[in-house]
Amino acid sequence: MGKQGKDTIILPADRLRKILGAMASSWGFEIVFLDAGDGKDRQPGAKNIRVVELDDFRQRIALSGPAELMDRMNDAIVKLADIISEQELESISLTEEIVERYQQLSLLFEMSDRLGAARDNQSRMKAILETAIDAVGAVGGCLLMKNSQEHWCWVNREKVESEKLAQLAAETIEHTKNFVEENRHCALLLRVSRGDIIGSLVLGPKAKAAYRSGDIKLLTTLGAYASLLLESGRLYEDLESLFFSTIKSMIEAVDAKDPSTRGHSERVRRYSHIIGQGLNFGPEELKSLELAALLHDVGKIGLPDIILNNEKEYLSETQWELVRMHPEIGVSILSHVAQLKSILPAIGQHHERFDGQGYPNGIDGEDITLFARIIAVADSFDAMTMNRTYRTRFSLDKALKELSQNSGSQFDPQLVKLFIANIKKTEIKLDG
Structure with missing residues (x-):
């Protein structure tokens, strides 16, 4: 220095x-x-x-x-x-942002898992609400859909009134505004991408603290995802409703051509459902079976009225040839509907016999699709217990005896046994 x-x-x-x-x-x-x-x-x-x-x-x-x-x-x-x-x-x-993003992703994954088992809009609403409640530790909540009576309230503590939450949900939609009420309630509007309000989500007080800005961000992310899921679900249900309305119209067209069998398709659906339940079918499999049962005779639309309205017990050989065509006509009519592809074999095979003597192709045993074998039992049971112009209906015992006698030849013996065991446990009202 x-x-x-x-x-x-x-x-x-x-x-x-x-x-x-x-x-x-x-x-x-x-x-x-x-x-x-x-x-x-x-x-x-x-x-x-x-x-x-x-x-x-x-x-x-x-x-x-x-x-x-x-x-x-x-x-x-x-x-x-x-x-x-x-x-x-x-x-x-950066750490806070990473934690926040992780919480959001975890929340969406959790909701996706819960929605995996949801089969309708009510189930989806329940899954979304439960996820929101768990995410912030709220004591309860309510999810309300706009222009609908649909709502779902989930309350964990008695002091939270579901009516109060439902009222707040409705008011949120009416005033089109999110709010946090004195750190007690958190209300969020559910909007789709174009900005339209489809509902609201209201949560009650948190169990241990007031709502923070992080909670609002988390719920906003959930709300955006939930809106998309609910709107998609509602559109799907609208399409499904339209689809089944079309199916109903087709069935009514069959009934109009043959008034003597009015209600036959619906009863075959009900009896097929009994067998499906006995086989422990899941919801989707039961739905497909019932759809096949409802449409099993749709091919009769293509038959002449003179055959369908025949008052005699027996038909001529020419007339029988035409009647035997109705399974294939049904397949032809329904083959243009993509949603029905899986049930076409049941439509085409419901008149095949277990011993191979049926029509249209003479196939036998388990080569006949299971749905077709089920419908064959249900169809024949209803035909026997239904009044015709040329005979009175069979009693329940007589019809079941007839099924037993043809078990192994016309019908799958295991399905006949299952049907008889379960039909006796069911309250049924026979035609006439």
Whole structure:
């Protein structure tokens, strides 16, 4: 260290470099100085170290006494502290954002799992509401669909009244505004992409704390996803309703051609359902079976009225040839509907016999699709217990006896046994 004047201290650049370098190192930084010899920057010796470039130190810095040296050092410390604080804030902010995104993703995955088992809009609403309640620790909640009587309330504690939640849900839709009421209730509108309101989600008080901004962000994410799912579900149910209305119209057209068998398809559906339940069919399999049973005779639309309205017990051979065509006519009519592809074999085979003596193709045993074998039992049972112009209906016992006698020849014996065992447990009203 040299002197210049009475109060001036001159520090060589290398000395100041060491001092500031040591200070920076203690804070986790490395200071890069410009080399006075070749003019090139020296590369930092450690990875992932933030580089702070200072001025050119080829000239000596004049300091007026030890106090100014400390001032300069304090300035450097403050600057380094600011840099560290900034880095820490960035790190905290990034950590919070990562946690927030993780919570949102976890929430969506949880809701997706719950929705996997949902088969209708009510089930979807229940899954969404339960997920929202669990996400923020609310004691209860209500999900209400707009322009509908559909709502689902889920209350975990008696002090939360479901009527109050339902009222708040309705008011939220009416006022088209989200709100948090005195840190007690949180109400969110459910909107689809075009901005239309389809419903509202209201949660009761949190069990242990007030609602935070993070809770609102989390619920907003859930609400956006839930809106999409509910709207898609509602559109699907509308299409499904239209589809079944069309099916109903086709069945009514068959009944109109043959008034003597009115209601036959619906009864065959009911009897087929009994067998399907006995076989432990799941909901989707039962739905497909019932659809096949409803449509099993749709091919009769293509038969002449004179045959369908025949009042005699026996038909001529020519007439029988036409009647035997109705399974194939039915397949032809329904083959243009993609949603019915899976049940076409049942439509085409429901008059096949277990012994191979049926029509139209004479296949036998388990080569006949299971749905067709089920419908064959249900169809024959209803035909026997239905009044005709040329005979009165069979009693229940007589019809079941007839099924037993033809078990193994006309019908699958296991299905006959199952049907007889279950029909006796069921309250049925026979035609006439």
